[in-house]
Amino acid sequence: MFRMFRGLLESCLIFSWTAGVWSMAGAQEKDKPAAPSKEAVAALVKEYAQAGSALERGRLERRLVAFGPAALEAVREAGEQAAAEPSRQGFKRLRLLLLAQKLTPFLKELMDTNLVYDGQYAGLKAAGPETVEALLFLFNDEGTTAAIRLGAARALADLGDASLVPELRRLESDPLLFPALREEAGTLMAIHGDSRRADQKIRELAKELESKDPRVFIGANLELANIYYKIRKYSKATDCYERVITVFEAARKNAGGEGRAGLDRQLALHYYNAACSYTLQEKFDKAKSYIRKAIELDSSHFNNLERDGDFKKLRDSPGYPELRQELAKLLEKDSI
Numbered sequence: 198m199f200r201m202f203r204g205l206l207e208s209c210l211i212f213s214w215t216a217g218v219w220s221m222a223g224a225q226e227k228d229k230p231a232a233p234s235k236e237a238v239a240a241l242v243k244e245y246a247q248a249g250s251a252l253e254r255g256r257l258e259r260r261l262v263a264f265g266p267a268a269l270e271a272v273r274e275a276g277e278q279a280a281a282e283p284s285r286q287g288f289k290r291l292r293l294l295l296l297a298q299k300l301t302p303f304l305k306e307l308m309d310t311n312l313v314y315d316g317q318y319a320g321l322k323a324a325g326p327e328t329v330e331a332l333l334f335l336f337n338d339e340g341t342t343a344a345i346r347l348g349a350a351r352a353l354a355d356l357g358d359a360s361l362v363p364e365l366r367r368l369e370s371d372p373l374l375f376p377a378l379r380e381e382a383g384t385l386m387a388i389h390g391d392s393r394r395a396d397q398k399i400r401e402l403a404k405e406l407e408s409k410d411p412r413v414f415i416g417a418n419l420e421l422a423n424i425y426y427k428i429r430k431y432s433k434a435t436d437c438y439e440r441v442i443t444v445f446e447a448a449r450k451n452a453g454g455e456g457r458a459g460l461d462r463q464l465a466l467h468y469y470n471a472a473c474s475y476t477l478q479e480k481f482d483k484a485k486s487y488i489r490k491a492i493e494l495d496s497s498h499f500n501n502l503e504r505d506g507d508f509k510k511l512r513d514s515p516g517y518p519e520l521r522q523e524l525a526k527l528l529e530k531d532s533i
Contacts, residue, residue: 198313198426198473198507233264235271242271245291246284254287262294269295296331297341300324304335304348314506315429315477318352329356333364336378343375350381354427359390369394387428395428406440415441422470431474438471465495473507481514489524496528 241264245257261268272295276288300321307317321328335341335349353361368374369382383394402424405417422437445464452460468491475484488511491498502508502521511517 198470198505232267238264238268238271242268242275245287246275246279258287258291258294261291262298266295266299292327293331293334296324296327297335297338300328300331300335300349300352301345304345304352308344308348308351310504312501312505313351313427314473316355317506318355321352321356329353329358329361332356333361336381337364337368343378346375346378347381350378350385353385354388357385357389362386362389362391365389366391384424384427392428395424399424411444415444422474426470426474429477431477434474435471435478438467438474441467442471461494465491465493465498468494469498469501473505476508476511479510481511481516484508484511485516485520489520489527492524492527499524499528 238261241257241261245254245261248254248257261272269292272288272291276285276292279285279288303321304318321332324331332349332352336346336353338346341349365382365386369379369386371379374382380398383398386392387395399421402417402421405413406421408414408417418437418441422434422441425431425434425437442464445460445467449457449460449464468487472484472487472491475481475487488498488502488508502524503512
């Protein structure tokens with residue numbers, strides 16, 4: 198699915214990320230010092246364990262995080278050996294900060310693609326059994342940029358399980374949390390077994406489907422399609438896209454000039470996202486028809502055929518090589 202940013206808030210989250218505003222967990226590579234020696238790490242870990250004030254612990258925490266992955270094993274061992282609860286919690290936070298530091302570049306890389314699909318973050322499993330814990334830490338950490346928190350939430354959709362639901366409920370009900378992040382928490386709850394928040398939102402949007410205002414009608418359908426897609430109810434997502442496509446196709450017939458060009462781009466996006474959901478239902482004929490229409494209106498979608506995980510089943514289906522060859526020829530013809 199090609200991600201559509203809905204409203205100013207999420208766009209601002211992404212802008213704050215691309216502008217280079219990073220948390221301690223997501224520090225840029227150029228700020229990292231050379232890898233420290235084991236002795237230097239051990240000495241600093243010991244100093245942190247003996248720190249007598251929060252101010253001193255904070256200073257040492259920043260130094261240990263700056264060491265990067267080289268400090269992880271020593272911090273993990275110290276946490277296991279710590280006797281006092283405050284010390285254990287301090288080392289736990291340090292461990293999660295260091296793990297989050299490793300995960301952040303991967304999250305950024307995937308978010309940069311502007312693609313969203315089931316299983317997109319599955320590769321993070323290779324980072325080890327602590328990955329889910331670190332992702333939840335990132336999502337819950339106010340010191341982490343909102344955009345990275347959004348990426349962590351989407352990774353938890355692929356890697357999490359029902360054990361996350363109690364914490365997700367707490368996050369979803371937090372009035373101080375960014376609305377986009379609260380929405381992601383509600384989506385994760387639905388994916389992992391508690392659909393109450395998603396069902397409530399669906400009921401609210403369903404009322405707007407009766408609106409005579411086409412903007413309200415289209416907006417409600419697109420938001421519903423997005424919710425259904427994210428909670429993996431792909432048949433309901435395509436129902437919403439079909440309603441939107443019908444409106445756009447009718448509007449396109451009566452448009453001309455620049456107005457039609459703008460409609461073409463939007464309609465192409467809706468064709469593309471509908472094709473994703475049809476593929477996930479293994480309705481390949483419908484998916485092929487819509488991806489063909491999408492590329493006819495906006496050739497930029499052609500390259501996503503090989504990149505978007507939603508199309509994996511389509512790529513593996515009979516006739517895909519011929520479809521790709523047909524679409525390539527179409528692009529060549531248009532470029533002449």
